[in-house]
Amino acid sequence: WLRRCTHYLFIVVVAVNSTLLTINAGDYIFYTDWAWTSYTVFSISQTLMLVVGATYYLTFTGVPGTATYYALIMTVYTWVAKGAWFALGYPYDFIVTPVWLPSAMLLDLAYWATKRNKHSLILFGGVLVGMSLPLFNMVNLITVADPLETAFKYPRPTLPPYMTPMEPQVGKFYNSPVALGAGAGAVLSVTMAALGVKLNTWTYRWMAA
Secondary structure, three states, X not given: OHHHHHHHHHHHHHHHHHHHHHHHHHHHHOOHHHHHHHHHHHHHHHHHHHHHHHHHHXXXXXXXXXXXXXXXXXXXXXXXXXXXXXXXXXXXXXXXXXXXXXXXXXXXXXXXXXXXXXHHHHHHHHHHHHHHHHHHHHHHXXXXXXHHHHHHHOOOOOOOHHHOXXXXXXXXXXXXXXXXXXXXXXXXXXXXXXXXXXXXXXHHHHHHO
């Protein structure tokens, strides 16, 4: 029972951190001049947080579908936390859509299709999540209100002068933020998937000591 409780504690900690990171990731819409740079960075960070927690939970249970359940936990946590934004007067369509669920489904599919092979989960699942999440995150970006209009209509009182929304400089940073986020995410997610699997092993060894 102690081992199982330790696992669940780790799962909750990772899910909460994923939620906090996601709330920060929403801010790139306000900082319009840095939007694409921030979009790429936050897409990668969300990818890594999702894949490490989902693989940890997935290999703990050994049941395909657990990664999707973990992404659902992240989604619900985020909706609850972002309710504060709505209470402060921000538009409801600013709340993040569940972009992690499709990527987590791909992770489950890789685990199920390879008959619960951990190495295939790390390689195939990591690449699939890394390549897909920036694409789904772009869908999320498209569904919200116009970034520049939102930034000026709902100014943030604590915003320092150098972060004031500006007209975007097209092509100033990256020509394709989705491609860059997917490329970097596909490589880094494999490492984080391996870490998630290894954390599971380490926990068992630690609890057995």
